[in-house]
Amino acid sequence: MRFVARAGGAVALALAVVPVAPAQAASPSTDGNNNRIACNTEALKNAIDNANTKRGGTIDLAHDCRYVLTGPDLLGGANGLPFITTPITLHGGKGTVIERSTAPGTAQFRIFEVAGPAGFLTLDDLTVRNGHTTGDGGAVLVDPGRTLLLRSVTLTNNRADGSGGAVQSNDGRVILHSSKVDGNTAGDTGDGGGIAASGGVLSIDSSTVTRNRAGADGGGIAAGDALVTISRSNVDRNRAGAEGGGIASSGHLTLRSSHVDRNTAAEGGGISNLGTARIEHSSVIGNVASGNGGGVQNDGTMTISHGSINGNTSTQEEGGGIHNTGDVWIARSLIKDNVADDEGGGLWNNGSATAESSDIIGNRAGTTGGGVHNVDGTTVLTDSTVVKNEAADSGGGIFEASGEVTLNRTRVKENQPDNCRPVGAVAGCLD
Structure with missing residues (x-):
C-alpha cells in the first residue's frame, strides 16, 4: 500500500487530545530521525509522516498523556493514524495511551496498519485501546511480510467485527515481549479474540493473553498455518464460541513453560x-x-x-x-x-x-x-x-x-x- 504524504500540520480533522498532565514541549531530534513530541495527537500524526518520509525513526511520546483519535486519518484509510510504511518505533512511558475516542457517535476505525513497502512498527511501553473496525484487527492490522513488535505494551478493549480483536496478521510477523492482550473481542463469526495470525510468525514471550472473546475459534489466539511460539506466558480466561477457548491452531504451535488456564469453548476449552x-x-x-x-x-x-x-x-x-x-x-x-x-x-x-x-x-x-x-x-x-x-x-x-x-x-x-x-x-x- 502506497503512503501519501500529509499536506500540512493543520490538515488533521476529527482529532482531539486529552492530556492527563500539562503537555510536554517538543525537544530537538538527536539524529534527524528521532523526535520527541508533545501531548498532541496532530503532532503524533505529523511525526509518523515525517518518519515515513525519512525511511524510519524513533518517536518519543509524552508521559501521562492520552492521544485520543476521534476519526479515521485523512490519509490513513480505515485507520486512526497514518500507515506505517517504514521501520518506526513509538516509545511511551508512564501513562502513555493511544486510543480511539469512546464518545457517542465516534466512527469505527482501527488504530494502526503496518503496510508496505517496508512497514515495521515497534510499540514500546504504552497502551493502545478502544480501536473498533468493521474488518479485521481492532488495534493493529499487519499486512503480508510486515512486522509488529510489542514491548511492555497493553492492548485492551479493542474490537474487530471480523477477526483479530486486537491484532490481525496476514502472513506477517508479530512479536510480543512482556506485554498484555486483555479484554479484546472478535466478531460473531470472527477468530482470534486477542490475536489472529493467518500465516506468518507469531512469537509471544513473558506476556499475558487474557479475557478476550471470539465468536468462532481462538478466544485468545487463532493461528491458521502460522508458526506460533509461546514461552513463559499465560493464556487465561478467554472464550470462544466454537473451538479453542485459549488457543486454536492449524499450523505449528510450540507452548513452552506457559499456562493455558480457565478458558472456555464449545470444543477444546483450552487448546484446539x-x-x-x-x-x-x-x-x-x-x-x-x-x-x-x-x-x-x-x-x-x-x-x-x-x-x-x-x-x-x-x-x-x-x-x-x-x-x-x-x-x-x-x-x-x-x-x-x-x-x-x-x-x-x-x-x-x-x-x-x-x-x-x-x-x-x-x-x-x-x-x-x-x-x-x-x-x-x-x-x-x-x-x-x-x-x-x-x-x-x-x-x-x-x-x-x-x-x-x-x-x-x-x-x-x-x-x-x-x-x-x-x-x-x-x-x-x-x-
Missing part, C-alpha cells in the same frame, strides 16, 4: 489443534468445553512433555482432559482431576495415543472410561499409572470400546467401580 503442536513444561488447567475436549481437542499431531492437564471439564460430551482423534504422545506428564459428562474423563482416544512415564489420576467420567476411553483407536501406556479414576457405569480405569489398548509396565489400580472393562479386553489389567 488441527496442525502440529508441542507442549513442554506447561499446564492446561481448569478449562471448560461444552462439547469435546475440556482441556485439549487434538485432531492433528501433538506432543506433551513434562506437562499438566488438570481439572478440565467437558460438560456435555467426551474427553475431560484430552479428546484425541489424531496422534498424541505424552511423556512425564500428569493428567489429573479432569471430568467428562460422557466418556473418557482423562483421555478419550479415537486415534493414536502413547503415554510414557505419565500418571492418569483422579479423573471422572459420567458413563465409561474414567481414566481412559479407547474407541477404534490405539492406546499404548508404558511405565505409567492409571489410579483412582472413576466411571459412573464401568471401566473406571480403562474402557476399551474397540481398537487396542496395550500396557507396558503400567499399573492400573484403585479405580472405581473397576479397573478395566470389558473383562479381558485389556491384557495385563487386573480387577
Whole structure:
C-alpha cells in the first residue's frame, strides 16, 4: 500500500487530545530521525509522516498523556493514524495511551496498519485501546511480510467485527515481549479474540493473553498455518464460541513453560489443534468445553512433555482432559482431576495415543472410561499409572470400546467401580 504524504500540520480533522498532565514541549531530534513530541495527537500524526518520509525513526511520546483519535486519518484509510510504511518505533512511558475516542457517535476505525513497502512498527511501553473496525484487527492490522513488535505494551478493549480483536496478521510477523492482550473481542463469526495470525510468525514471550472473546475459534489466539511460539506466558480466561477457548491452531504451535488456564469453548476449552503442536513444561488447567475436549481437542499431531492437564471439564460430551482423534504422545506428564459428562474423563482416544512415564489420576467420567476411553483407536501406556479414576457405569480405569489398548509396565489400580472393562479386553489389567 502506497503512503501519501500529509499536506500540512493543520490538515488533521476529527482529532482531539486529552492530556492527563500539562503537555510536554517538543525537544530537538538527536539524529534527524528521532523526535520527541508533545501531548498532541496532530503532532503524533505529523511525526509518523515525517518518519515515513525519512525511511524510519524513533518517536518519543509524552508521559501521562492520552492521544485520543476521534476519526479515521485523512490519509490513513480505515485507520486512526497514518500507515506505517517504514521501520518506526513509538516509545511511551508512564501513562502513555493511544486510543480511539469512546464518545457517542465516534466512527469505527482501527488504530494502526503496518503496510508496505517496508512497514515495521515497534510499540514500546504504552497502551493502545478502544480501536473498533468493521474488518479485521481492532488495534493493529499487519499486512503480508510486515512486522509488529510489542514491548511492555497493553492492548485492551479493542474490537474487530471480523477477526483479530486486537491484532490481525496476514502472513506477517508479530512479536510480543512482556506485554498484555486483555479484554479484546472478535466478531460473531470472527477468530482470534486477542490475536489472529493467518500465516506468518507469531512469537509471544513473558506476556499475558487474557479475557478476550471470539465468536468462532481462538478466544485468545487463532493461528491458521502460522508458526506460533509461546514461552513463559499465560493464556487465561478467554472464550470462544466454537473451538479453542485459549488457543486454536492449524499450523505449528510450540507452548513452552506457559499456562493455558480457565478458558472456555464449545470444543477444546483450552487448546484446539488441527496442525502440529508441542507442549513442554506447561499446564492446561481448569478449562471448560461444552462439547469435546475440556482441556485439549487434538485432531492433528501433538506432543506433551513434562506437562499438566488438570481439572478440565467437558460438560456435555467426551474427553475431560484430552479428546484425541489424531496422534498424541505424552511423556512425564500428569493428567489429573479432569471430568467428562460422557466418556473418557482423562483421555478419550479415537486415534493414536502413547503415554510414557505419565500418571492418569483422579479423573471422572459420567458413563465409561474414567481414566481412559479407547474407541477404534490405539492406546499404548508404558511405565505409567492409571489410579483412582472413576466411571459412573464401568471401566473406571480403562474402557476399551474397540481398537487396542496395550500396557507396558503400567499399573492400573484403585479405580472405581473397576479397573478395566470389558473383562479381558485389556491384557495385563487386573480387577
